[in-house]
Amino acid sequence: MREQEDVVTERMEQPQHLPAAVMKIVLGSLLERRRNEAGKTQGEAAQSLACGQSKIAYIEGGGGIKLAELNVLLELYQASEADLAYARSLQAESNKRAKRGAFSTRFKQQLRLLIDVEPTCNRLFCHRSTVIPGLLQTEAYSRAQGRCWRPSLSTEEIDRDTANRLARQYVLDNEDQHFWFIMDEAVLHRTPLPPGEMKAQVLHLVDVLDRPNVEIQLVPFDVGYYMGQGHDYTVFQYETEPSVSVVYLERYNKGEYAEAKETKGYLELFDQQKAAAAGQERTRHRLLEFAASL
Template structure:
């Protein structure tokens, strides 16, 4: 909501031909504060938001929308909410999965968490060092299985691109991998899911080494947020870099095979296991 509010404030400011410096003068702050607010840091004080809306000449509808966004962005996460089960860097990700309009995901070496079988999850968690306890593995597995329910949200679209390497170098045995491949085939039949595979025969393609997810929101001012996977956490990207990742995803879609060819590829793959 902070990202959406920032995009809306930027739209109103540009529409009124006000510069960031002029907005900063109204709030008696530095220009960087305006830039950060528009980038998604949020605005806590209602008086500051009202001052900007007045400066921008926002009409009643725009002002009400901005105030609702501010109220939502400043609302604390309820104790016991599903996202609070996760580490801090994961909480925004878990909140965005069920709230976005579209999710675009590329995975080069690992099956996406939303598509993993329980056996795959447990093996992946066991591979961490230092080794987690059995209780920690049980907890993390239950949490990831809980996240997968988001795929039942018919009003959202989920688009996955998976490199063949993610199917070849796995944490589980070929016997355990068969149900994982069947799971991917079944996902193809969901009306709100697109799944593409990039076979080795394609050769090199742009961004083949990058794992990332794009969350798109069809808000009044459309907003996209990119989550980059890292070894020990994750990084959220906004601003001008967003368009580069959207272009990259289009290039990867062009390199990958489509749904029906992906189905045949997966069925042939599982037959050879």
Template sequence: MEDAVTEHPRLQLPPAVMKVVLGRQLARLREDADATQDDAAEVLGCTQKKISHIEGGSGISLLELNALLDRYSADDGDRSYARALQAESDNRRKKGAFSTRFPEHLRLLVDMEPSCNRYSSYQTLFVPGLLQTEAYMRMNLRAWRPSLTPRQADANTANRLARQGVLDSEDQHFWFIVDEAALRRTADPGVLKEQLLHLVENIVDRPNVEFQVVPFGVGFYMGQGRDYTIFGYDTKPAVDIIYLEHDEGGEYVDNSKRTTRYLTRWDYQRAAANGPEQSRRLLLDLAASL
């Protein structure tokens, strides 16, 4: 994907992300050409709803893409970029890729973690997975039902720890906001203390990581109780994809209106949280109390 990764040669965007980028690019080209979705539908002989899906990231065939690029009078640079995105978005995940170690609903999430430019995570009841110690992971796994076998628990833990390698990429920026409730819930005070000290000693001073805690003293605040992660891509055009966690599975949101609401929620929660140094002090105080 030469044109699509010129500015960030380290990136190989997941196909699902490239479909979203391509959809946004087509929407931009259509608007620049003063064309409506109905006009585009007439070119393809389809419904306006299909054009909406294409622009939302459902994908498009090369034949249809070329027809739209002609209708929009796209220049050579935009044509090359759009065709490269289309070609790469049809690629399947490589056999044996790291993400295939995880359940299907988590594979896109795992693919996006090392490929995004900005990673923003809000958590209410758990320390974020990328920041967990092995003991903390295993403590949480013991709450799963049906219970995991020792072999399953070992494999799950090893895979989760391997994901944390993305934090070593200083080309990416990671920002975590955690409710104080996540830093107090435990079945083992010793494990929680180790986890809190890990955050202080190994996380908060990383040059590519920001860590904030929303203390109980804030009271109620906007969006509390709904965990989510924002994956930001500096593509052309820029794209933000939201991952919403559920008890079973998860939901990926790339609709511009819904995405905007989560970006606004993030701004409010960042403002409600303690600053980095106040958050460090809170972590140390909580660890000292255990």
């Protein structure tokens, strides 16, 4: 009995550090798992809520659910007391608004989930084809990117965006998180920086590579074509119960999040890209070689 109480307590404490959107995804995944274990279809779940099957798919995909509806589904699935407590805690926490003055509120609305998940995920997997990831950029690189934007940004906008991007990099200090970056070698050549500043950027990559919780791999040009080489995305993994992943896709002037059913494909793609990329020491050698040429 005591052991079961400890499990309930642990699960109720777990969701409180997660972003609201992630808690909805965890809750949806939990409900899908319990539905399958109970031998119920989405149609049967929809009947219990007097709604369409699409709503159940929406809930299980992380769209959120009202408490009354949650209770109906949990009863249908004959959920345990531990799951009841955990699911209700997730539902309650996921409906809380972000605190005024929270770090993510410095950013545009479409970026706020990204800023919330960076410091809270257990693992981050990132692929970039032509641009060095924001978490690895020097101030000079970030400013140069801002100057390339059209229509042109004001000095104040570039100052603000650069300061915010650099402030995000504190997450790399958390050794409980693991960060893995794969970059096409093109990121070294398609640069807005003069040679001296680009050399500093490349040496910064070498420094970050020495962190115990960071992996950086380059995909050399001589590899030729490899799967997903033109796709920029980031996967945020959470060791929740059940575990979930959030995939952020880079777009021209904004980002979007892949549907839950697509996340497995991106994890498989990242494994293929890891296989195509050079190992850590070969990557270090290539970075130092390139820096010496500048």
